[in-house]
Amino acid sequence: MTTHKTRMLIIxxxxxxxxxxxxxxxxxxxxxVVQGLQPGGQLTITTDVENYPGFADVVQGPWLMEQMxxxxxxxxTRMMWDTITEVDLAxxxxxxAKGDSGDEYVGDVLVIxxxxxxxxxxxxxxxxxxxxxxxxxxTCDGFFYRGKKVAVIGGxxxxxxxxxxxxxHSPDVTVIHRRDSFRAEKILxxxxxxxxxxxxxxxxxxxxxxPAENGTLGHLELVDTVTGEKSTLExxxxxxxxxxxxxxxxxxxxxxMDASGYLKVEPGTPKxxxxxxxxxxxxxxxxxxxxxxxxGTGCMAALDAERFLAEKDFAEKEAVAAE
Numbered sequence: 001m002t003t004h005k006t007r008m009l010i011i012x013x014x015x016x017x018x019x020x021x022x023x024x025x026x027x028x029x030x031x032x033v034v035q036g037l038q039p040g041g042q043l044t045i046t047t048d049v050e051n052y053p054g055f056a057d058v059v060q061g062p063w064l065m066e067q068m069x070x071x072x073x074x075x076x077t078r079m080m081w082d083t084i085t086e087v088d089l090a091x092x093x094x095x096x097a098k099g100d101s102g103d104e105y106v107g108d109v110l111v112i113x114x115x116x117x118x119x120x121x122x123x124x125x126x127x128x129x130x131x132x133x134x135x136x137x138x139t140c141d142g143f144f145y146r147g148k149k150v151a152v153i154g155g156x157x158x159x160x161x162x163x164x165x166x167x168x169h170s171p172d173v174t175v176i177h178r179r180d181s182f183r184a185e186k187i188l189x190x191x192x193x194x195x196x197x198x199x200x201x202x203x204x205x206x207x208x209x210x211p212a213e214n215g216t217l218g219h220l221e222l223v224d225t226v227t228g229e230k231s232t233l234e235x236x237x238x239x240x241x242x243x244x245x246x247x248x249x250x251x252x253x254x255x256x257m258d259a260s261g262y263l264k265v266e267p268g269t270p271k272x273x274x275x276x277x278x279x280x281x282x283x284x285x286x287x288x289x290x291x292x293x294x295x296g297t298g299c300m301a302a303l304d305a306e307r308f309l310a311e312k313d314f315a316e317k318e319a320v321a322a323e
Contacts, residue, residue, distance in 0.1 A: 002103045004080065006032040008305055009097060009107025011084050011250075014041020015291045016281025017113030018068040018077075019298030020305075024111075025076035027306045032078045032105060034097070039081070040065035041115050042282075043291055050143060052291055064291075080105070089254050093276040093312065108312070109276045109305040112255075112263065113298060114247040116282035116289065120240055121153065125209030133217025134209055136240050138162035139290065142169050148236035151176055151220060153206055159241035160184040160192050166239070167197040174198075174233065178205045178225050201233070209238065246283050255279075262286045270301040276308050 008024040008031040010017045017033055024031040038044065043061035050058045073079060082099035087110070089095055095110040118136030120126055126134055135141040138152070142165060150170045152163040155177035161184075166173045175192070180202045182189050192198055203225045210232075212218030219234045246262045248255075256264040256273050263279040265271055270278040278301040281294035 003106060004032055004078075004103060005094075005106045006030055006078070007108045007309060008032070008111060008302070009095065009105050009109070010034070010111040010113060011087075011097065012036055012041070012113030012115055012247075012281070012283070013039050013069065013079070014043065014065070014113060014115050014281060014294060015068065016115070016283075016294040016298035016301075017041075017111065018065070018072045019295040020111045020113060020278075020280060020302040021072040021077040021298075022068075022075055023299050023302030024305065025072065027302065028076075029109075029302075029306065029309070030076055030078070031072075031111075032080055032107065033072065034080045034082050034084050034099065034105060036083050036114065040069070042117065048144065049140075049291070051140065084250060087250055087254065089251075089274055089277060092274070095277065109278065109308055111270075111298075111301045111305060112251070112272075112277065112279045112283055113281045113294075113301075114250070114283045115294075116244045116246040116262075116286075118240065118244050119242045121206060121242070123206055123208055125211070126240070129209050129211060129217050132211075132215060133235075133237050134240065135237065137289070138165045138239050138241070141237070141239075142166050145170050145237040147171065149234065150174070150237040150239065151233060151235045152239045152241050153177075154241035154243075155179060155182045155184065156241075156243065157184045157188060158243055160188040162239050162241045163198055164188070164191060164195065167195055170237075171197055172199075174235070175200045176204050176206060176220070176222065176233075177202060179203065204231075206238075244282070244286065244289065246286070248283060258286075260286060270297050270304060276305075276312075278305055 007029040010033045013035040086098040097105045149172040151174045208221040263284045270280045280297035280301040
């Protein structure tokens, strides 16, 4: 077993974690980033990225994350290919984390950037057509379906909000819901039902995503959840909107979470209830969930971490001087 010590320990390597690393390294904290099971986060499974500032042309998600990682390393970040399996926050700073490799990581501050993942239906064709017509983010990918026919699958706030957003691009949006009523807030439902571009299929479930001849999504195979009747729906794009699951299992019973499992932070900051522990990106943001907002909160976490360490160092010097 090897023990790795650092001023700033970052768990997660998406836009939030790497932005925190860039700012932390430039502040001389020599951060360690433990990359986890999906180095680079959700953008590594995203193809075209058109809404990240700074690029006039479409860029590829994996390339964008590769550039972020290189930038973080260039300014002094150490990248570790490991997955954290246990954290000890009970004794305050320094914080100790154990990796799947058996190594131990010790940081004077801890930045949690473990992200969140979209929930999927788990039906045939879903994975194979990911990025080829099947998506879990209308804000990310809706622009690519201008003037085309799309479907949204789900019945909560996320699904209704995604459908309304897609009407900015598509003249034909179908919401597919396995029940006969939405769980979404009434004000959102009222807006949806008033929109002439939206059609709702009640009591329908998607059984399979089927490709067209060109390899992109062609149609959906549906089943009526009441009668069992089969049907199909031709679409150019389908958006699975049944929620997200934050990656917070590591912190159960150790940090405060909301009812959906997102880490709670002090409003307007990345500060958790434990001094020196910061949360950034999708692990604490259930509203925006964009790469650019994740990067912004990563920056905030690094700046607050720097202030925390400066205050900690000053207090320790004062205590020594008083002896």
